[in-house]
Amino acid sequence: xxxxxxxxxxxxxxxxxxxxxxxxxxxxxxxxxxxxxxxxxxxxxxxxxxxxxxxxxxxxxxxxxxxxxxxxxxxxxxxxxxxxxxxxxxxxxxxxxxxxxxxxxxxxxxxxxxxxxxxxxxxxxxxxxxxxxxxxxxxxxxxxxxxxxxxxxxxxxxxxxxxxxxxxxxxxxxxxxxxxxxxxxxxxxxxxxxxxxxxxxxxxxxxxxxxxxxxxxxxxxxxxxxxxxxxxxxxxxxxxxxxxxxxxxxxxxxxxxxxxxxxxxxxxxxxxxxxxxxxxxxxxxxx
Ligand code: NDP
Numbered sequence: 001x002x003x004x005x006x007x008x009x010x011x012x013x014x015x016x017x018x019x020x021x022x023x024x025x026x027x028x029x030x031x032x033x034x035x036x037x038x039x040x041x042x043x044x045x046x047x048x049x050x051x052x053x054x055x056x057x058x059x060x061x062x063x064x065x066x067x068x069x070x071x072x073x074x075x076x077x078x079x080x081x082x083x084x085x086x087x088x089x090x091x092x093x094x095x096x097x098x099x100x101x102x103x104x105x106x107x108x109x110x111x112x113x114x115x116x117x118x119x120x121x122x123x124x125x126x127x128x129x130x131x132x133x134x135x136x137x138x139x140x141x142x143x144x145x146x147x148x149x150x151x152x153x154x155x156x157x158x159x160x161x162x163x164x165x166x167x168x169x170x171x172x173x174x175x176x177x178x179x180x181x182x183x184x185x186x187x188x189x190x191x192x193x194x195x196x197x198x199x200x201x202x203x204x205x206x207x208x209x210x211x212x213x214x215x216x217x218x219x220x221x222x223x224x225x226x227x228x229x230x231x232x233x234x235x236x237x238x239x240x241x242x243x244x245x246x247x248x249x250x251x252x253x254x255x256x257x258x259x260x261x262x263x264x265x266x267x268x269x270x271x272x273x274x275x276x277x278x279x280x281x282x283x284x285x286x287x
Contacts, residue, residue: 003253006149006228012265015148016061019272023062026280034279035064036094036120036271037086041079041105042072047098054096057268063275066092076105080113087115093282094120094275099170117281120274123170131174134181137281138274143174145266146207146228147182153255155205155226158183163203165189165196165216165243171209171230179205196220206253208243218248227256230263 027033036058040051058065066089068082079101086092095118101107116126122140130136150157162184166172176188184205189196200206200220208216209230221227221244231243242259250256257263280287 003227003250003256004153006153006226006255006257006262008145008149008257008262008264008266011149011152012145012269015266015269016057016272019063019269019276020061022276026276026283026285027062030283030285032279032283033062033064033091034093034275035066035089035091036096036275037066037068037089037092037118039068039070039079039082039086039095039097041070041074041098042102044100047100051096051098054268054271057272058275061272061276063272064091072102074102074105076109079105079110083110083113087113087118090282092118093279094118094271096120096271118278120271120278121170122174122274128169128174131177134177138278139178139270140170140174141270141274142171142209142230142263142267143178144270144273145263146175146230147178148270149228149257149263149266150205150226153226155255157205160184160204161202162186162205162207163189163200164207164209165200166209166211166230168209172207175207175209175230179207210243212243213241214243214245216244216249218245218252221249221252223252224254225252227253228263229257229259232259232264 038051055065086095095114111123116124119127119138122138127138162179164172164176167188167190176186180186197220201222205226207228213233229242229244233241240260277287
């Protein structure tokens, strides 16, 4: 039986419509318009496209964008000075530093300099620590979107065997924590995991974030699983595929997210959501 689709695009649109209403209401009540500082350094085409999409989504939701496009030769000191400026700007409630940064800049230094109160991506160590405690102020956007996608299926997370493939700080690790906080029994896999197919086959919930085209084959998917594919891989012909081999996997899964149109749109919606929530905190308005 073919799996049902977890339509991230439609889900994200619904969330963005709700955000647009909330933004208008917050502005009418308090005069505060949520603001996002979007910082792009260099000319990486993929990064440019990501920032443009995030900007368009902000515009459509009534969120103010403070745009900063810096040259590829920007120094770390120059970028730090800009972060300091937006940290203090009262019109800005969220700060997005698009990764990767050019090699003369240490990303860790930059992400640590972002005010934890405006850390819309949730990458600051303070927010990571709060996430570990289960008391996140900002939850990283992609993992937050992944959880909403799983919840949208109506399949309960509690008690399930969940497997997360990938352990990056921005996707795999926080996703595993969020699943654990929702009482799943979580296994995290990485490049040194022994017999990965067998581990994947145990998963009632399978989240894959490794960046390898069609790496998870149909036989690695348990019958009836919920599969969320975070990977975005560009093929030689210019098309994009996920980390999961969608066709065969969807013959076994009960639910599966597509690429494109899955996690990507949800990540953007969650960035808007984090910026709105931050603006509400600054305004002293309950979420
Ligand atoms: P990273 O490169 O930071 O991490 C990749 C992880 O995958 C690592 O933990 C690595 O293991 C693991 N891995 C790599 N190869 C294998 C393998 N053969 N078997 C098992 N594990 C493996 O990637 P990200 O987490 O940043 O991104 C992952 C994917 O998700 C990418 O395709 C990226 O483009 C996409 N992405 C999509 C987003 C969206 O909004 N749709 C947002 C963010 C990312 P180890 O730690 O041992 O090296």
